[in-house]
Amino acid sequence: MLRMEKPQDVVAPPADAVPAATPVEAPRIAPDTVGDVTARDAVICVRGANVHYGDKHALINVSLDVARNEVIALIGPSGCGKSTFLRCLNRMNDTIESARVTGDFRLDGQDMYARDTDVVMLRARVGMVFQKPNPFPKSIYENVAYGARIHGLAANRAELDDIVYGSLERAGLIDEVKDRLDDPGTGLSGGQQQRLCIARTIAVNPEVILMDEPCSALDPIATARIEDLIDELSEKYAIAIVTHSMQQAARVSSRTAYFHLGRIIEVGPTDKIFTNPSHKLTEDYVTGRFG
Numbered sequence: 001m002l003r004m005e006k007p008q009d010v011v012a013p014p015a016d017a018v019p020a021a022t023p024v025e026a027p028r029i030a031p032d033t034v035g036d037v038t039a040r041d042a043v044i045c046v047r048g049a050n051v052h053y054g055d056k057h058a059l060i061n062v063s064l065d066v067a068r069n070e071v072i073a074l075i076g077p078s079g080c081g082k083s084t085f086l087r088c089l090n091r092m093n094d095t096i097e098s099a100r101v102t103g104d105f106r107l108d109g110q111d112m113y114a115r116d117t118d119v120v121m122l123r124a125r126v127g128m129v130f131q132k133p134n135p136f137p138k139s140i141y142e143n144v145a146y147g148a149r150i151h152g153l154a155a156n157r158a159e160l161d162d163i164v165y166g167s168l169e170r171a172g173l174i175d176e177v178k179d180r181l182d183d184p185g186t187g188l189s190g191g192q193q194q195r196l197c198i199a200r201t202i203a204v205n206p207e208v209i210l211m212d213e214p215c216s217a218l219d220p221i222a223t224a225r226i227e228d229l230i231d232e233l234s235e236k237y238a239i240a241i242v243t244h245s246m247q248q249a250a251r252v253s254s255r256t257a258y259f260h261l262g263r264i265i266e267v268g269p270t271d272k273i274f275t276n277p278s279h280k281l282t283e284d285y286v287t288g289r290f291g
């Protein structure tokens with residue numbers, strides 16, 4: 001059951017102390033985190049996020065911005081809350097019965113967890129690519145057309161064709177599939193399936209793409225292809241990527257957040273996190289002494 005509460009560390013002033021029209025600002029700092037969790041031109045702003053699975057406190061007072069056109073890497077040892085955090089950003093934790101999410105989550109300033117939020121629309125604006133490619137058991141064409149169709153983005157077949165071809169093009173897959181669009185998506189190679197899932201995600205015009213270890217099931221060549229794609233996509237989208245590969249984080253991201261036991265310990269420019277981290281725990285992890 002999902003229940004929304006105020007962020008734990010926001011103390012609302014007495015009602016008569018604030019004029020009715022004055023918004024109550026969420027705190028701009030995260031005392032648990034070293035480095036600046038804010039970003040200029042943020043598309044996503046999270047303040048004081050906590051997630052419990054039953055008694056398990058899996059995400060503890062996490063605050064972080066994701067900026068437009070940036071690639072931010074989320075790294076840290078297994079079980080530290082990276083996927084939990086990512087899933088908060090498009091309400092995928094709603095699907096987990098035991099998950100209880102609190103905190104302030106904003107997309108373009110709008111409360112993602114507001115009562116009247118259309119979750120299907122939210123997940124179009126904040127798309128997700130998973131560790132294991134998961135094409136629908138449908139044709140390549142239908143995999144990409146599906147979201148555009150349910151969101152009414154095409155008035156006719158010609159417009160739908162444009163969306164499908166354009167998305168496959170931007171996902172770097174069109175040359176490999178243009179003669180077999182009616183073949184099942186599941187018949188593609190793993191790397192091609194992952195690019196198909198990316199095409200499906202971008203077909204509905206997202207603002208943010210969440211990627212949870214998108215290359216961990218892929219060989220080095222398919223991985224390089226996805227990494228090139230991430231670079232190209234960042235011209236248009238904000239991307240948050242979870243990865244266990246420090247080389248990958250260094251290659252694709254400009255900012256990195258280091259998670260440890262449910263908290264963000266440190267966030268900063270990727271080169272600083274890898275070469276000159278401020279926190280001992282970050283240093284232990286990036287130098288391979290931990291995790």
Ligand SMILES: Nc1ncnc2c1ncn2[C@@H]1O[C@H](COP(=O)(O)OP(=O)(O)OP(=O)(O)O)[C@@H](O)[C@H]1O
Pocket residue numbers: 053056058076077078079080081082083084085096098
């Ligand atoms: N559905 C769930 N029910 C109960 N506990 C969960 C659930 N999902 C995650 N957890 C717990 O929450 C904590 C954070 O898990 P999460 O999957 O976010 O970690 P992670 O950093 O993504 O790890 P990994 O690198 O292994 O994918 C872990 O202790 C995990 O066991």
Ligand SMILES: [Mg+2]
Pocket residue numbers: 082083084212242
């Ligand atoms: Mg995970």
